[in-house]
Amino acid sequence: MGITNGTTNRAYEPGSEGSTAGAGGRGRRGNGLASEGERHQGRAQGEGLATALGWFSIGLGLAQLTAPGGVASLVGAGDGGDNRRLMRGLGMREIASGIGILTKPQPAEWMWARVAGDVMDLALLGATLRSGDARRGRTVAATAAVLGVAALDYYAAQRLSRGGAAERGIRVRKSITVNRPAEEVYGFWRDFENLPRFMRHLESVETTGEGRSHWKAKGPAGTAIEWDAETTEDRPNELIAWRSVEGADVDNDGVVRFTPAAGGRGTEVHVELNYEPPAGKLGAMVAKLFGEEPSGQVTDDLRRFKQVLETGEVVYSDASLHRGMHAAQPPKERQFPRDDSEPRLVADRSAAAAASTTSNLDRSSTTARSGHGEARA
Amino acid sequence: MKATCWMGKKKVEVRDVPDPQILNQRDAIVRITSTAICGSDLHLYNGFNPTMERGDILGHEFMGEVMEVGRGVKNLKVGDRVVVPFPIACGNCNACKAEAYSLCENSNPNAWLSEKMLGHPVCGIFGYSHLTGGYAGGQAEFARVPFADVGPLKIENGFTDEQVLFLSDILPTGYMGAEMCDIQAGDVIAVWGAGPVGLFAIKSAQLLGAERVIAIDRFPYRLDMARDRAGATDVINYEEVDSVLETLKELTGGRGPDKCIDAVGMEAHSPGLQYAYDRTKQAMMLESDRPIALREAIMACRSGGTVSVIGVYSGFIDKFPAGALMNRSITIKSGQCHVQRYMKPLLERIRRGEIDPTMVITHTMPLHDAPKGYDIFNRKQDNCEKVVLKA
Numbered sequence A: 001m002g003i004t005n006g007t008t009n010r011a012y013e014p015g016s017e018g019s020t021a022g023a024g025g026r027g028r029r030g031n032g033l034a035s036e037g038e039r040h041q042g043r044a045q046g047e048g049l050a051t052a053l054g055w056f057s058i059g060l061g062l063a064q065l066t067a068p069g070g071v072a073s074l075v076g077a078g079d080g081g082d083n084r085r086l087m088r089g090l091g092m093r094e095i096a097s098g099i100g101i102l103t104k105p106q107p108a109e110w111m112w113a114r115v116a117g118d119v120m121d122l123a124l125l126g127a128t129l130r131s132g133d134a135r136r137g138r139t140v141a142a143t144a145a146v147l148g149v150a151a152l153d154y155y156a157a158q159r160l161s162r163g164g165a166a167e168r169g170i171r172v173r174k175s176i177t178v179n180r181p182a183e184e185v186y187g188f189w190r191d192f193e194n195l196p197r198f199m200r201h202l203e204s205v206e207t208t209g210e211g212r213s214h215w216k217a218k219g220p221a222g223t224a225i226e227w228d229a230e231t232t233e234d235r236p237n238e239l240i241a242w243r244s245v246e247g248a249d250v251d252n253d254g255v256v257r258f259t260p261a262a263g264g265r266g267t268e269v270h271v272e273l274n275y276e277p278p279a280g281k282l283g284a285m286v287a288k289l290f291g292e293e294p295s296g297q298v299t300d301d302l303r304r305f306k307q308v309l310e311t312g313e314v315v316y317s318d319a320s321l322h323r324g325m326h327a328a329q330p331p332k333e334r335q336f337p338r339d340d341s342e343p344r345l346v347a348d349r350s351a352a353a354a355a356s357t358t359s360n361l362d363r364s365s366t367t368a369r370s371g372h373g374e375a376r377a
Numbered sequence B: 001m002k003a004t005c006w007m008g009k010k011k012v013e014v015r016d017v018p019d020p021q022i023l024n025q026r027d028a029i030v031r032i033t034s035t036a037i038c039g040s041d042l043h044l045y046n047g048f049n050p051t052m053e054r055g056d057i058l059g060h061e062f063m064g065e066v067m068e069v070g071r072g073v074k075n076l077k078v079g080d081r082v083v084v085p086f087p088i089a090c091g092n093c094n095a096c097k098a099e100a101y102s103l104c105e106n107s108n109p110n111a112w113l114s115e116k117m118l119g120h121p122v123c124g125i126f127g128y129s130h131l132t133g134g135y136a137g138g139q140a141e142f143a144r145v146p147f148a149d150v151g152p153l154k155i156e157n158g159f160t161d162e163q164v165l166f167l168s169d170i171l172p173t174g175y176m177g178a179e180m181c182d183i184q185a186g187d188v189i190a191v192w193g194a195g196p197v198g199l200f201a202i203k204s205a206q207l208l209g210a211e212r213v214i215a216i217d218r219f220p221y222r223l224d225m226a227r228d229r230a231g232a233t234d235v236i237n238y239e240e241v242d243s244v245l246e247t248l249k250e251l252t253g254g255r256g257p258d259k260c261i262d263a264v265g266m267e268a269h270s271p272g273l274q275y276a277y278d279r280t281k282q283a284m285m286l287e288s289d290r291p292i293a294l295r296e297a298i299m300a301c302r303s304g305g306t307v308s309v310i311g312v313y314s315g316f317i318d319k320f321p322a323g324a325l326m327n328r329s330i331t332i333k334s335g336q337c338h339v340q341r342y343m344k345p346l347l348e349r350i351r352r353g354e355i356d357p358t359m360v361i362t363h364t365m366p367l368h369d370a371p372k373g374y375d376i377f378n379r380k381q382d383n384c385e386k387v388v389l390k391a
Helices: A036-066 A068-074 A081-103 A108-130 A136-161 A182-190 A192-197 A280-289 A294-311 A349-363 B039-045 B111-118 B161-168 B170-179 B196-207 B220-228 B244-251 B273-283 B292-300 B322-327 B339-351 B367-378
Strands: A170-178 A202-209 A212-218 A224-235 A239-244 A252-260 A267-275 B002-008 B011-016 B028-036 B061-069 B081-084 B142-145 B188-192 B212-217 B234-237 B259-262 B306-309 B331-334 B363-366 B387-390
Touching: A036 A068, A036 A081, A036 A108, A036 A136, A068 A081, A068 A136, A081 A108, A108 A136, A170 A294, A182 A192, A182 A239, A182 A252, A182 A267, A182 A294, A192 A202, A224 A252, A267 A294, A294 B111, B002 B367, B011 B367, B028 B161, B039 B367, B061 B142, B061 B161, B081 B161, B161 B170, B161 B339, B170 B196, B170 B339, B188 B196, B188 B292, B196 B212, B196 B220, B196 B259, B212 B220, B212 B244, B220 B234, B234 B244, B244 B292, B259 B292, B273 B292, B292 B306, B292 B322, B363 B367, B367 B387
Parallel strands: B188 B212, B188 B259, B212 B234, B259 B306, B306 B331, B363 B387
Antiparallel strands: A170 A267, A202 A212, A212 A224, A224 A239, A239 A252, A252 A267, B002 B011, B028 B061, B028 B142, B028 B387, B061 B081
16 A cells, blocks of 8 residues: 555655755755854854753752742842742742753753743843832842843853754654555645645645745734745655745745555655744744644644545534634534535434424323424324 | 533533534534433543533433434434444544544544643543543533444334443443453452442453452442442442452452452542542642552552553553552553444343343433532432433
8 A cells, every 4th residue: 555666764864865956955055054063063062051051040040949038139129028939930930941951952942941031030120120129239230140141041042053953944843644545645735735724824825837836824923924835856655845935935845755654554644844934933932932833733734634634524523613712512603504516314403303202202101292383293 | 402511610500502513524413312421521520621611511421313414424314313432433544443443543633632641642522621622512402423424323223222322431431341351261350440330340241251250349339239230249348448458369369359440540539548648649730640449459450460441540640559560460451442342242232131231320310400410420429320311
């Protein structure tokens, strides 16, 4: 079922497609990037600094948790109950950042979280200054210290982000297994106009001829995004690769690979998607806060793709019809128009109910039924 | 239509809600004639599932008459009498093809949520929170049944509703619990929990050839039912003995039961410190489930035996006897019941008189009394074992 001759699982060999069109996307934007060696060196420096900052976070967090009044006094804020509570909260945040930086293999995001934390701290210190308490000198000193640490955090975050696989953009890799032969799976994806059926953020895709297509998508916070794309590689039943053309709202490229699933279980679909989020990394983090998380979206899209191919449609539940949380009750309005063009086994609900009522009377003891208007025999 | 809605912790109300509609081509709409309250509904009632939404319609054990079918349903027609299994299964994915229907890969639109909490997505279930898809449940007058060509079992005349209703959930669940034990001739089986699922597990163990079946519970009326109706050969009231482990050893010549069935799940109870420990941890949100019965079953089980877990758990537990498990070659088998697999064979057993499912029913009431039904079932009042609601 869908096993093509000579296919090896190349899903995890970057750049092995051999195409000069750069289907994988990495290195495509080679202009102005540091060499491999320079990137590694920069990363190592970043990592040493990150470790130090991680331990600093933990130390500071512990101090804030165990001596909140003391730390508050130290930065020139009052010693009251509210400040202590706030300080404890900040302490927990510091410890969480510290643990994240020290334990995660890719600490860049946690370092950016530290930067965000520093911005928050500066805002709090600013508020303290404006509130007019007696220890201005201390608060000013604390602000200077935080600025210094923030600069270090930013520097470390930059270093860590460089040399990582996702240079400036977001990279998503997800896979799913579909219990259908590769021809069917590839064929459905290849007709790009099918994609909005299961990709929720896509409004429409139009083939504009000769390996080109025009895409419209819904961006975060209700924005609209459009771009033109070209298919850079197309190996039937194996692989489709594409990239956006110059002038796209969002630069993106990707590849989807179709490989036979072990044990005759159908076809594995591996998606790799690279894109530059509109507001850069920080914009992506903000979007994450609002529930727009690219790898989650891709996974859900792939799940709907599997549903369409295996069961014929996207599967709905009463609650999932609606965006956001909704009680699990049938919808109020009629959702889909009745299609009267095909014969359909439909009963008028009231008629069938009345008929059953009548047969209940046959079975059980008769109970007088007060007239419901039309009597049914 | 009228439907039983979850309105908060320990709060259900029968409310007016819109009638169900066909949303997918393989849907059917069923007019419900009988439905029941499940022990696992009590986990929702008692507030243990954080993905409930005020207004969710409850209920996953129901049967009735087909009122409407979508274009994709070829095997059912209007007027057919059906029992509907609680797992929603598409029939086309690899899991369904392997008859592991409660693992259906397509039927949960909130797969991302169950993947986060459980590692991989699980199937959609009627009326069982947004973790399982947010489907409206069957403690109502009508229900929308997705994949109606896979799930519902057609029932011919000759059976009352009460005889076949439990094919929707608890009878196959008890049976699967016993089947997972792989019962050999001469086996002694111990069943924790003499609720309806426990009773069906006891009966099934007997049918599958167990030599002795020991029921463990604390309510005398439930232990009586286990012995008189389900065929348990021995009963243990765990509040009246010093140690369930020791009592089980006495009953089995020091060996321990060969196979153990946990038909209790996450809201387990015990006298003394263990319960206090787990209940406190639960209140502090440090532990989501109380695995008291599970721990006991593993410790009690004969070395090399099997512990079959059909009691519902939803999250994480504490103090799991991993040492006992590993060092004594204990096998654990578990799962939400793959109901579709068992419905036809069990209907045959009912037809032949081998099982009388009505043995668990103690209360029947109209749908609008559902709140009362939940209350007495939860508090085990009035010798309540199983509540059937008539729509």
